[in-house]
Amino acid sequence: MRVAGPVLDSLRGLALGDAFGDRWFSVPADEAPxxxxxxxxxxxxxxxxxxxAMALVLVRHLATRGEVHQDTxxxxxxxxxxxEYGRKYGPSMHRxxxxxxxxxxxxxxxxxxxxxxxxHGNGAAMRVAPLGAWFADDLDEVARQAELQALTTHFHPEAVTGAVAVALAAxxxxxxxxxxxxxxxELLTEVAGRLPDSEVRSGLRIAARMPGSTSVRHAATVLGSGLMISAPDTVPFALWSAAGHLDSLPEAIWHTLEGGGDMDTTCAIAAGVVAARTGLTDIPAAWLAAREELPDWVAEVSAES
Incomplete structure (x- = not known):
């Protein structure tokens, strides 16, 4: 089972962003700022x-199958x-x-x-960045495979489009x-141009037109930062944050966190995209020590790659 370096980089970045963001939900509101x-x-x-948890399933599936087989x-x-039902799955995903x-x-x-x-939740988008890295040589295939994986849990077209957008960005x-x-x-416009008419596409186009001086809080207010747990309310902001920090994974995570909202998911999306480019080489050692380890098979396929 062989997995290319950018795929594992994206997976590890996603996991780090997820764990980093989730830890902030326990911070009292008056202390967080x-x-x-x-x-x-x-x-x-x-x-x-x-x-x-779901990104791990998806990567292992690709490692054994090479492409998405929806039933499996x-x-x-x-x-x-x-x-792993205690991993904070959303109510609809429990059902x-x-x-x-x-x-x-x-x-x-x-x-x-x-x-x-x-x-139309953000669950199909939160897990998909490594898939974008897997099929990066063919953007049409990226979109097709992202849609296939999304439909196994999310039927709504906005959820599917959100997943395609994240995969394309990665x-x-x-x-x-x-x-x-x-x-x-440039990145946001290219991603939006490959999407069907949707709220997600509209959000990305708005994000692409925001001035460079736009604050994180303003962007989160305009685009949404996942408070509604929907793809249109999550993906445009997460990709706006990622696209502005493609050379620094720590900066991407901190800036995404500033938006508040569904912090584990926005940070997972942004970090999965940025790490697909940078890897984890500039992550502080204390962060690496604090994060929960991924399953042993991830290290094994890394050694084989």
Whole structure:
């Protein structure tokens, strides 16, 4: 089982951002602004959540199958949920993954959510950056595979489009390794141009037009930072943050955190994209020591790569 370096970089970055962001939910509201302003990282341990749990399933699936096989992937997501149901899965995913785990047809289960609309949550986007790194040589394939993996849990077109957007951003980050990265507006515009008409695309176009002086808090207010746990309310901000810090993973994580909201997911998305370009070489040693380790198989496939 061989996995290319950028894929593992993206996975590790995603897991770090997820654990880093989640740790801030325990900070009292009156203390958080000062702690963020002082860049006081939270004490260890930093545990990752469902964002990373599902990303791990997806990467291992690609490592064994080479592409998304939806029936198998849905079963694997459900099996991982059964083992790790305490990883802070969202309410709709509890229903979906329990149903699949009980033998239900994932197509019927996902399309039946929310009176037949399906979930437009950010769960399909939060896990997908490593897939973008995997298929980075072919952007059309990135979009196709991101859609396939999204549909196993999220039927709503906005959730699917959010996942495609994140995967494309990660692929473009990989393509820029060793070269000058694209500017924020350039990356966001290219991603938006490959998406169907949607709220996610509109959000990315708004993000691309924001002046360089735009503050994180203003961007989060305009774009949303995941408070509604939806793809349109999460993906544009997370990618705006990532696209502005493609040469520094720590800066991308800190700036994303400043937006508040669904901090584990926004930080996971942004970090998964940026790490696909940078790896984890500039991450403070204290952060690496504080994070929860990934399963042993990740190190094993890294050694084989």
């Amino acid at each position: 000062a702690a963020r302003a002082g860049r006081l990282a939270r004490p260890a341990p930093w545990h990752w959540t469902d964002d990373t 992937l849905a079963e694997q997501f459900a099996a991982e949920y059964t083992r 979906v993954l329990r149903g699949i785990g009980a033998g239900g047809d994932w197509r019927a289960i996902t399309s039946g959510q929310f009176e037949g609309q399906g979930s 692929a473009l980050a990989v393509r820029s390794r060793g070269r000058t990265p694209p500017g924020r507006a």
